[in-house]
Amino acid sequence: MDSLAATPGTGPATSPLPVVRPPRPAAKFEDLPAGRTALMGILNVTPDSFSDGGQFDDLDSAISHGLRMFYAGADMVDVGGESTRPGAEQVPAEEEQKRILPVVETLVKAGALVSVDTMNAATAAKAVDAGAAIVNDVSGLNFDPKMPALIAERGVPYVLTHRRGDAGTMDQHADYDDVTAEVIEELKSVRSKFFDAGVKPEQIILDPGLGFSKRAEQNWELLRNMEAFTGMGHPVLIGASRKRFIGTLLVDAGKAAPVEERDQATAAISALAAHHGAWAVRVHDVASNLDAIKAAAAWGGGR
Template structure:
């Protein structure tokens, strides 16, 4: 990407800034590929992400990273301003909005289809005003009471993810009789609340919530049982990227693989998820998973 040159006499620019380019028509759902699983790029505008380590906490850095994902072929870019790592501390909706809104506006202006990763209806509404077409809500069974009416009123797509409250290590809520059936039942109950508010089935996307109040064994069982979630009749999103259950799988000499060493396993899950017919995968490394879902589509013919 081009960068702005330093002004004469000021010395070299230390932090290249995104170049302001002419606005492009924002991508819509009609512009997305219909012959393969979609790839949603993860853009964490946070100082305490479990994976990115705050690399994109600065607005300009986040815009650059989002534009790179866009030009690398991400179908959707999911912008989040609040960390969901274990034991993370909640921030105010105002602080969240200060982080994400300038980034969303810049990416929409560049022609990207943007999702906002938020648990706050007020942030979601302002993000929609900035051009976001999807709300990605990880709050699960503890949804903001205003969220359903917002989704119904605006007509945007809504990712309903399964969770039983905040993300915590060794969560006592991660106990299930049958994790697949229990997740299906709990997703259905929340979905029905959205139906009651006027949300249509076409607006809803389901996410089993890998790693959220779940052990590694639960995560693998949900992947094996993804057809049961798909049987509810909605688009399905899989968010496995760099998560703990992949780190545990790749344990070496008694030490789990760190997040940045989980991309190969993530791409493998993306290929298998695509072969299972999921609507989209949510990933940090866009290029690897884009290659994976294209290979899966070619294999299926």
């Protein structure tokens, strides 16, 4: 946030004025690092997200946290105004936009590359107008029917995520005979609808949807088979950060590890995902995960 300057003249300032800082040039998707996996920082402007709900649900705290992630080295900041955790209630598009648009505008002016985490085409359109460079949509098979045309029209990169059902029902749709093969086929089915609307292949980024209509072992199975996703010809985003399947791995005294104790395991997954060709990882803790993917890049000789 901008600091305040005293009114020029003698005596104490009575009407502090904001210091006007010129906006930085807009960040571009093409400027993302080529020699390593990119890092997408998570900014939930929500009262009910599973990890940090309520921590950044007012404008000042959201902007401050987004800037902290940006200055800590996040290559992208992913701004969302609706929780996508299992059981979360749907947020009206107008409320979602009220939460996120001022945050998007401010971070873009600060020079951050901003992604908008939304399932609503109307919100995506306004966020792109405000400077967002990427649309990250976790709606999966139940995508907004207006979204393909919007992505084709605006020409922005689009994260196509696998999910069955919605927040209220997705846990009921986690039955697979071959989770990797079925997730790939369902991603292809949704992808074809975007192609039919005029979206170009180079706009698509794939996310296997860890935690969305998946049980713990199914998430690990998808990670073990990550090459099947990178082999589909698109960049792959991995979003494992602090999710339930990590908590159930780190059981202590019969209880899953709380979210704030899942960052080390998340960083390990980020390093392994980077080693296996992930385009980006989406995480809550920037510092530990940036170190992890830099180490993976050095190990792989910059691959």
